[in-house]
Amino acid sequence: MKKYINRLYKKDFNSYCNMIKNDLKNDKKRFIVTVNPETLMMSKKDEEVRRLLTNRAVSLVPDGIIVVKTSKWLKMPVKERITGIELMQELLNIANVNSYSMYLFGAKKDILSTLVKRIKEEYPHINLLGATDGYVKNKDAIMKKIIKLKPDICLVALGIPEQEKLILKYYDKAEKGIFMGVGGSFDVLSGCKKRAPRIFIKLNLEWLYRIIKEPKRLKRFYKSNIKYLKKINELKKGKKD
Ligand code: UDP
Numbered sequence: 001m002k003k004y005i006n007r008l009y010k011k012d013f014n015s016y017c018n019m020i021k022n023d024l025k026n027d028k029k030r031f032i033v034t035v036n037p038e039t040l041m042m043s044k045k046d047e048e049v050r051r052l053l054t055n056r057a058v059s060l061v062p063d064g065i066i067v068v069k070t071s072k073w074l075k076m077p078v079k080e081r082i083t084g085i086e087l088m089q090e091l092l093n094i095a096n097v098n099s100y101s102m103y104l105f106g107a108k109k110d111i112l113s114t115l116v117k118r119i120k121e122e123y124p125h126i127n128l129l130g131a132t133d134g135y136v137k138n139k140d141a142i143m144k145k146i147i148k149l150k151p152d153i154c155l156v157a158l159g160i161p162e163q164e165k166l167i168l169k170y171y172d173k174a175e176k177g178i179f180m181g182v183g184g185s186f187d188v189l190s191g192c193k194k195r196a197p198r199i200f201i202k203l204n205l206e207w208l209y210r211i212i213k214e215p216k217r218l219k220r221f222y223k224s225n226i227k228y229l230k231k232i233n234e235l236k237k238g239k240k241d
Contacts, residue, residue: 036064037228106134106157107186115190
């Protein structure tokens with residue numbers, strides 16, 4: 001667990017965005033994985049997730065306040081949260097300013113078409129190469145198509161860890177591009193689902209808002225966050241990783 005936490009990006013959101021801008025300018029590729037307790041706990045049981053978190057080609061950023069706090073407890077401090085949704089918004093801005101190309105893959109059909117409409121209106125200079133919903137039978141075929149199209153930015157919204165596993169499978173073949181799994185961000189940025197109100201975000205209680213809105217998330221929350229905190233507590237007491 002510690003070795004993954006130690007690989008998280010340590011500086012602030014703006015410095016990270018500057019790195020992405022540089023990558024895009026120089027056609028350098030980057031695979032961004034937003035890490036939360038759920039991802040870290042998955043590594044215990046899932047060999048592919050372990051490979052993802054240790055892969056040198058993968059850029060890990062700290063999503064989730066618990067990850068930020070625990071990095072401090074373990075004396076590997078990261079500066080702040082870098083959330084998938086905020087990164088996606090920034091990528092849309094960067095793409096619009098520079099007329100970069102983009103491909104969107106994931107979410108339900110109606111949500112995706114609402115998002116595409118919004119992007120066309122609000123970010124008119126983005127060169128949208130295509131958008132495919134996340135419920136197609138052959139997801140591999142879509143990824144192969146994306147790799148051939150060589151978008152500057154490819155956002156995949158299939159939920160963790162499926163989106164990351166799929167990107168990882170094809171990332172070696174990509175010549176360029178920023179690839180990122182964005183979970184439920186298409187749902188939110190399409191306007192179909194609300195992000196937590198500002199006050200929840202400010203007080204680091206976004207997770208609570210999501211549970212209130214979708215109580216079925218409680219089990220998932222327990223399985224990942226509570227167990228993660230127990231694990232971190234053990235590590236703090238000097239137990240072996
Ligand atoms: N999704 C999809 N195909 C699937 C399963 C899920 O496109 O086979 C989408 C789903 O519609 C949603 C996103 O993946 O837009 C996952 O959202 P969630 O909020 O669960 O993501 P996370 O909590 O992983 O960020």
